[in-house]
Amino acid sequence: MSSAVCSDPDDKLPEPACGYPPSLGEARLLSDEELAASLASTLEHWDGASDLWLFGYGSLxxxxxxxxxxxxHARVRGYHRGLYLWSRVNRGTPEQPGLVLALDRGGSCTGVAFRLDGANAMPHLQALWRREMMMGSYRPAWLPCWLADGRRVPALAFIMRRDVPTYTGKLPDAVxxxxxxxxxxxxxxxxxxxSRTVDALRKSGMPDRALEALLRRCAEE
Structure with missing residues (x-):
């Protein structure tokens, strides 16, 4: 553990080292009304009964x-997986933010596609919105998704917004x-x-070589 940036919660926070911790400003959670509006906009063309596809590339x-x-198993094109999102709640704190995966422009990404039963999907989508969209850091979008059996379906995915303070861009290994x-x-x-994401991808036969290499370089023994 790097003593230059870590601290006991009761101690005064150290000065930033190697660009960490970042200065992100105040966080704002989306209201229930904003979450509902976002979900409704995303589902604008859904008939409320047909099955839906969801593309998972990280903890999903x-x-x-x-x-x-x-x-x-599935793949989307035009986006790749990376640690592009600062996490101030789920995997970190406002004082020492963590990182989580997001889709950013360029390349392609393997993952898992889930078909949701349309008749019972809404409660699960509402829970998914509270899980993924509370901070407003993602842009939900329907992406062309190529399934392992050759089918192509529109799948809901969460794409990183580059216009929010929690977007990291490309981070150096030191951070x-x-x-x-x-x-x-x-x-x-x-x-x-x-580690869990790397393990799940490898066990599924879809290893992410770049993420594995990052883990080897940056995880302390």
Whole structure:
């Protein structure tokens, strides 16, 4: 653990080192009304009965939190997976933010597609919005998704917004190492989050070589 950036919660926070911790300003949670409006806008063209597809590229792979009528390996193009989002609650704190995965422009991304039963989807989508959209850091979008069996379906995915303070851009290894050594939120550490995602992708036969290499470089023994 890097003593240059980590501190006991009761101690005065140290000066930022290697760009960490970042200055993110005040966080604002979306209201119930804003979440409902976002969900309604995303589902504008849904008939309320047809099945829906959801694309998981991070924790949804190993913790979907909802039943699926079908689960299958899949790929989206035009976006790639990376640690692009500062987490001030789930995997870190406002004083020592963690990192979580997001889709950013360029490349492609393998993951898992979940088919949700349309007749029972709404409660699960509402819970998903509270899980993923509370901070307003993602842009929900319907992406063309290629399933492992050759089908192409529109799938709901959460894309990183570049216009929010929590967007990290490309981080140097020194910052990622500091986060791995320090950041812990209500759901645990960033290091555990990344490790579980790497493990789930490898066990599914879809290893993310770049994420694995980052974990090897930045995780302290």
């Amino acid at each position: 792979i190993w913790n979907p939190g909802m039943p699926a009528a079908e689960t299958i 990622v190492k500091a986060v791995f050594g320090c950041a812990r939120g209500r759901y645990g550490t960033t290091l555990d989050y990344v």
